[in-house]
Amino acid sequence: IAENKFPQAALLAEDINHTLATFDPKLYFPKLFETFVRLQVINFEALTAYADLQEDPQWQAMQEWLKVDLDSFIKQ
Structure with missing residues (x-):
């Protein structure tokens, strides 16, 4: 340039x-x-059991929590 x-x-x-x-x-x-x-x-089977929840409002709230406070998300 x-x-x-x-x-x-x-x-x-x-x-x-x-x-x-x-x-x-x-x-x-x-x-x-x-x-x-x-x-x-x-752990494929245990993890895929949650696949249907990805559109759930609680799941989406957890995604936001993960983004803003990884430490407390992991400790919970």
């Missing part, structure tokens, strides 16, 4: 934005997500 190379800058910006939009951190940091993914698989 500083050199007025706007076509190149626009193409580069689009490429970066696409990479970020499709970024899967599990591919780049597998060890960080290893336990999480394994426990999801092991």
Whole structure:
């Protein structure tokens, strides 16, 4: 941009934005997500029992709580 190379800058910006939009951190940091993914698989049935509740107002309130106060959400 500083050199007025706007076509190149626009193409580069689009490429970066696409990479970020499709970024899967599990591919780049597998060890960080290893336990999480394994426990999801092991506890699949118990977790999917809650799938139907995702549109429920209580579930949505819990999502908001998770966003604003992770510590108390986990401790509860």
